[in-house]
Amino acid sequence: xxxxxxxEITAADxxxxxxxxxxxxxxxxRTGAERTRLWIGFLGVIIGMFMAILDIQIVASSLSEIQAGxxxxxxxxxxxxxxxxxxxxxxxxxxxxxxSVLSTRILFAISCFGFTLASAGCAFAWNIESMIVFRxxxxxxxxxxxxxxxxxxxxxxxxxxxxxxSMIPALVITFAPTMGPTLGGWLTATFSWHWLFLINxxxxxxxxxxxxxxxxxxxxxxxxxxxxxxxxxxxxxxxLGSLQYVLEEGAKKDWFQSDLILGLTMISTVxxxxxxxxxxxxxxxxxxxxxxxxxxxxxxCAIVFALGFILYGSTFLIPLYCxxxxxxxxxxxxxxxxxxxxxxxxGGSMSSMLIRRADVRVVLGIGLGLTIIALYLNSGLTALSGxxxxxxxxxLRGLGYMLCAFPSxxxxxxxxxxxxxxxxxxxxxxxxxxxxAIGLAIxxxxxxxxxxxxxxxxxxMVNDGRGSIxxxxxxxxxxxxDRVGGTIDGSLAAIKMMQxxxxxxxxxxxxxxxxxxxxxxxxxALFCLFLxxxxxxxxxxxxxxx
Numbered sequence: 001x002x003x004x005x006x007x008e009i010t011a012a013d014x015x016x017x018x019x020x021x022x023x024x025x026x027x028x029x030r031t032g033a034e035r036t037r038l039w040i041g042f043l044g045v046i047i048g049m050f051m052a053i054l055d056i057q058i059v060a061s062s063l064s065e066i067q068a069g070x071x072x073x074x075x076x077x078x079x080x081x082x083x084x085x086x087x088x089x090x091x092x093x094x095x096x097x098x099x100s101v102l103s104t105r106i107l108f109a110i111s112c113f114g115f116t117l118a119s120a121g122c123a124f125a126w127n128i129e130s131m132i133v134f135r136x137x138x139x140x141x142x143x144x145x146x147x148x149x150x151x152x153x154x155x156x157x158x159x160x161x162x163x164x165x166s167m168i169p170a171l172v173i174t175f176a177p178t179m180g181p182t183l184g185g186w187l188t189a190t191f192s193w194h195w196l197f198l199i200n201x202x203x204x205x206x207x208x209x210x211x212x213x214x215x216x217x218x219x220x221x222x223x224x225x226x227x228x229x230x231x232x233x234x235x236x237x238x239x240l241g242s243l244q245y246v247l248e249e250g251a252k253k254d255w256f257q258s259d260l261i262l263g264l265t266m267i268s269t270v271x272x273x274x275x276x277x278x279x280x281x282x283x284x285x286x287x288x289x290x291x292x293x294x295x296x297x298x299x300x301c302a303i304v305f306a307l308g309f310i311l312y313g314s315t316f317l318i319p320l321y322c323x324x325x326x327x328x329x330x331x332x333x334x335x336x337x338x339x340x341x342x343x344x345x346x347g348g349s350m351s352s353m354l355i356r357r358a359d360v361r362v363v364l365g366i367g368l369g370l371t372i373i374a375l376y377l378n379s380g381l382t383a384l385s386g387x388x389x390x391x392x393x394x395x396l397r398g399l400g401y402m403l404c405a406f407p408s409x410x411x412x413x414x415x416x417x418x419x420x421x422x423x424x425x426x427x428x429x430x431x432x433x434x435x436x437a438i439g440l441a442i443x444x445x446x447x448x449x450x451x452x453x454x455x456x457x458x459x460x461m462v463n464d465g466r467g468s469i470x471x472x473x474x475x476x477x478x479x480x481x482d483r484v485g486g487t488i489d490g491s492l493a494a495i496k497m498m499q500x501x502x503x504x505x506x507x508x509x510x511x512x513x514x515x516x517x518x519x520x521x522x523x524x525a526l527f528c529l530f531l532x533x534x535x536x537x538x539x540x541x542x543x544x545x546x
Contacts, residue, residue, distance in 0.1 A: 043210065045153075051207075052143070055180075089244045089434070104148060105211055150413070151421050154425075177315050234271075251448065317443065458502045
């Protein structure tokens with residue numbers, strides 16, 4: 001606030017811009033009841049963001065039950081996830097502009113309440129079409145809550161507590177996708193698939209009340225509506241919406257063999273080129289790409305792109321490997337994922353402690369190193385591995401990812417001017433999600449290609465022309481005949497068993513290939529550290545005035 005007759009000082013009047021590493025957060029500017037209300041409002045933001053991220057993956061383990069309940073065709077049910085992701089990726093980069101227009105409090109309250117209503121719509125959906133519409137609304141509304149969490153945490157905590165500002169969003173972002181499939185499977189098995197969405201109703205209403213009554217960190221500016229960048233909005237919607245669909249459905253439709261995939265790729269390319277040109281030449285673009293001129297933000301986005309690839313890739317591959325190769329039941333798979341979640345919780349505390357005492361680059365390097373070791377250990381798993389063989393790698397992966405998540409947030413956001421944080425948080429979150437989407441598309445495609453390659457190679461090795469194989473088939477066939485009394489053809493059964501073993505071994509080898517691919521991505525992220533400027537430990541960022 002400025003007194004009467006005192007000119008207001010703006011960032012442009014100061015010799016150097018105020019950045020998030022040098023700013024003092026609202027928490028340090030308020031006392032007593034105001035601080036308590038701010039903490040309650042921030043807790044509401046955390047819960048809302050957790051709900052939005054959890055709902056991306058919570059349906060993953062229950063798609064077959066939803067398909068049966070809605071009488072949907074197999075090629076339709078994938079839209080239960082795709083509709084959410086496409087809507088989410090379109091709205092994320094617009095969050096900065098929406099926050100400036102409505103304020104953090106109003107935008108988050110509208111988003112959370114609308115997300116809650118859309119959840120109820122999903123629970124009571126009467127066919128697959130209505131489910132897709134409600135899931136798209138969920139993604140559209142939930143997609144605004146995730147970037148708002150980043151921007152509001154930095155504003156609330158500021159440079160003095162930037163470790164906290166990085167730790168909490170990173171912990172939520174990594175823990176929610178990990179537990180999503182496990183929680184979804186348990187809810188469906190214990191109650192019904194409707195509870196995947198009904199579980200949001202109570203928390204959603206509570207969070208809306210908490211936000212409206214307690215989160216007061218900025219003011220709306222409705223005049224910005226008259227300056228809305230329609231061309232920017234339409235171009236980014238065409239670019240990201242088409243891209244997300246291509247990445248989600250491309251592998252299933254054999255990529256450019258599908259006219260739809262080819263057409264959407266062309267739309268995405270043309271819209272993307274126009275969007276970048278328009279955003280860099282228009283004076284008030286809806287998405288400010290000039291923030292990438294900040295080298296730390298650009299490098300931080302490159303690192304978080306790789307981390308998104310690894311996070312979503314691992315969350316997808318490990319349950320798949322456990323089910324297809326190790327034949328684990330849902331409880332065993334949940335146990336493995338819970339180990340990773342517990343390690344992430346521990347890694348959060350460890351990372352918060354380290355970034356207060358060491359160069360952020362060192363902490364990030366340690367995290368990437370642990371992640372590389374974990375991925376390499378996973379690549380050595382075989383069809384004979386058990387739960388115990390996976391524990392160490394999952395612990396290292398959980399610890400490593402959290403040691404990466406906090407520093408990458410600080411590198412990207414810590415040196416940005418305060419007035420760029422809102423828009424940058426949406427772009428930063430978008431880049432992480434695109435890393436995950438592109439990673440999943442690559443992994444899905446390579447899974448099919450590498451599986452076929454390994455089956456072909458193993459089939460060449462396992463044939464009747466080799467004496468050892470022929471003897472093994474004959475022995476196994478004779479054993480089967482003895483056990484079943486000749487009611488089936490033992491030789492044919494033995495051949496089918498050998499084919500099954502070949503499929504399992506090919507799947508194990510394919511899984512190892514995918515782990516090595518992610519290891520390569522993590523190594524590339526490690527080299528990005530050489531482009532990061534030296535940052536002081538968190539407790540050295542802002543001198544303590546108290």
